[in-house]
Amino acid sequence: MPVSLWELVLYFLRLGSSGFGGPIALAGYMQRDLMPRKWITEDEYREGLAFSQMMPGPLAAQLAMWIGFLRHGVVGASLVGIVFILPTFLIVVVISYLYVAYHGLSVVQALFYGIGPAIIAIVALSAFRLARTTVGSDRRLWAIFGVVALATVAARTEIALLFVAAGLVGVLLYAPAGSWTKPWSTVSSLFSVPAALGIPVSIPVLLELGTFFTKAGAFTFGSGLAIVPFLHEGVVLHYHWLNEREFLDAVAVGIITPGPVVITAAFVGYLVAGFWGALVAAAGVFLPVYCFVLFVGRYIIRYREKPAVKGFVKGATSAASGAIAGAAVILGEGSIIDPATAIIGLASVLVLWRFKIPEPLLIAIAAVAGVMLYKC
Numbered sequence: 001m002p003v004s005l006w007e008l009v010l011y012f013l014r015l016g017s018s019g020f021g022g023p024i025a026l027a028g029y030m031q032r033d034l035m036p037r038k039w040i041t042e043d044e045y046r047e048g049l050a051f052s053q054m055m056p057g058p059l060a061a062q063l064a065m066w067i068g069f070l071r072h073g074v075v076g077a078s079l080v081g082i083v084f085i086l087p088t089f090l091i092v093v094v095i096s097y098l099y100v101a102y103h104g105l106s107v108v109q110a111l112f113y114g115i116g117p118a119i120i121a122i123v124a125l126s127a128f129r130l131a132r133t134t135v136g137s138d139r140r141l142w143a144i145f146g147v148v149a150l151a152t153v154a155a156r157t158e159i160a161l162l163f164v165a166a167g168l169v170g171v172l173l174y175a176p177a178g179s180w181t182k183p184w185s186t187v188s189s190l191f192s193v194p195a196a197l198g199i200p201v202s203i204p205v206l207l208e209l210g211t212f213f214t215k216a217g218a219f220t221f222g223s224g225l226a227i228v229p230f231l232h233e234g235v236v237l238h239y240h241w242l243n244e245r246e247f248l249d250a251v252a253v254g255i256i257t258p259g260p261v262v263i264t265a266a267f268v269g270y271l272v273a274g275f276w277g278a279l280v281a282a283a284g285v286f287l288p289v290y291c292f293v294l295f296v297g298r299y300i301i302r303y304r305e306k307p308a309v310k311g312f313v314k315g316a317t318s319a320a321s322g323a324i325a326g327a328a329v330i331l332g333e334g335s336i337i338d339p340a341t342a343i344i345g346l347a348s349v350l351v352l353w354r355f356k357i358p359e360p361l362l363i364a365i366a367a368v369a370g371v372m373l374y375k376c
Contacts, residue, residue, distance in 0.1 A: 003039040005072045005079065012064055012080045016259045017087040019060075023261065026060035027052070030067065040067055051297050056316075057217045057289040058227075058260040061085065065293040077293050081286065088259030089266050089282050095253055096270035096278060114370020116248045117336055117345030118363050122255060123228055124328040125352050131321040140173055144315055145322040152229060152326025162319055170315020171308050205273050206280050208239065213265045213284030220262075227262050227285075229326065241272045256360045262286075340373040 011033065019026045027049060034040050040048075048066040052059045061084060068080030135141040144166050151162060212234050220227040228251060235241050235250075242250065250271075254264030262285050269281025336342050344366055351357055 003037070003071055005076060008039070008068060008071060008076065009079050009083050012068070013083040013087065015064075016084040019258050023059035026260075027063055030063060034067065040070065044070055055289075055292050055296070056220050057292065058220075058262045058286070061260045061262075061286055062289045062293060065290060066297060069293050069297070074294060077290065081290055085259065085263070085282065085286060088257050088263045089278070091257050092253060092263050092266040093270060093275060093278055095257070096267050099249065099253075099267075100271065110371045110374035111367045112245070112249050112252070112370065113341070113374045114344055114366040114368070115252045115363055116245070117332075117341045118348040118366035119248055119252050119255070120328055120332045120336065120345050121348035121352060122359055122362070123251070124325065124332075125349065128321075128325075131318070131325075135318050135321065138314075141170075141314060141318040144169065144318040145325070148319045148322030149326040149329075152322070153329050166319035167312040167316040170311040170318075172311070174307055174311030174314060206276060209269050209272060209277055210280045210284040212239070213269070213281045214287050216265070217262070217285040218288035227264070231264065231268070235268055242268060246271065252363060256363050260286075344369055344373075 015026065015029060015033075019029055031045055035042060035045060044067075048063050048070070051066060052062040055062060061081065064084045065077040065081045068076035068078075070076075072079075131142075131145055135145055148162050148166065216227055216230050216234070220230055231250075232247060236244060236247050247268075250264050250267045253267045254261045257263060263282065265285040266278040266282040269277035269279070271277075273280075332345070336345050348362060348366060351362060352359075
């Protein structure tokens with residue numbers, strides 16, 4: 001059944017306003033809602049999901065734009081992308097305003113005292129689940145995971161070149177030499193677009209924000225939380241826009257709001273440069289995704305079964321899960337600061353492991369625990 005542009009736009013506006021659960025959950029909602037209506041076919045959904053999993057950037061936003069592009073071309077991808085992101089962006093702007101205005105209140109500090117350890121638990125389990133899904137029982141991929149995790153902890157930062165190196169190792173491990181010729185141009189195209197987008201600019205701050213978050217969106221493989229190590233390196237260690245506590249709060253905001261987790265970028269941007277900073281940061285992190293859908297997607301789908309492309313994605317995704325694990329250790333040092341926060345963190349891990357509790361609900365419970373235990 002043909003779907004009109006406005007029907008598609010209204011659907012993704014609702015999903016962006018109410019879709020909790022992270023990228024995999026959002027992708028599941030699209031499958032649940034769109035296939036029975038015959039707005040997309042099963043093959044189209046599978047191809048879109050495969051493309052979104054293979055490319056860097058937020059999976060759910062990429063899949064949404066892909067569906068918009070399939071049905072209504074550039075206009076469909078553009079409008080679907082805007083309405084899917086807009087509700088969460090506005091929510092984050094409001095939260096950011098309140099955070100800045102009342103950050104000095106002890107009750108706000110107490111809330112995030114409890115939220116911090118819960119975020120560490122979510123990030124750590126995200127690394128484990130991503131690794132379990134993508135690495136499986138392959139010892140070579142676990143080796144990549146371990147090397148990147150240890151390097152991240154030792155360097156106290158994400159090393160972006162390790163993602164490229166891991167991808168190339170994946171090509172060497174999983175692609176016979178004779179299979180490199182044609183798909184190699186596709187693998188290299190993953191980096192030609194970011195290179196064109198990420199123009200190094202030192203000033204003004206808005207250009208720095210836009211440049212940094214464009215690179216973040218272009219080089220982040222894996223789940224929504226895969227962006228955390230990259231953001232930590234730039235936001236906290238390089239530019240010093242936020243301190244460790246504020247960065248954890250930013251990650252929390254991305255998790256507790258509906259829509260894509262990488263909307264964390266808007267919170268960071270607001271703290272750095274107000275509303276325009278939030279707008280530039282959010283636009284930057286989603287711009288590579290949009291470009292990939294319009295210009296790279298068709299080639300990825302064409303060559304996605306080629307060993308070189310599959311090998312590169314395996315290596316890069318293993319590196320991403322390792323970087324998340326390393327980031328969890330680094331962030332945990334600033335969040336697990338006493339017995340109370342250790343208990344909250346451990347309890348969060350156990351609850352997430354044993355029960356399918358929504359992450360926003362866990363954060364709400366942890367926030368209440370923080371208020372009760374803060375300075376007790």
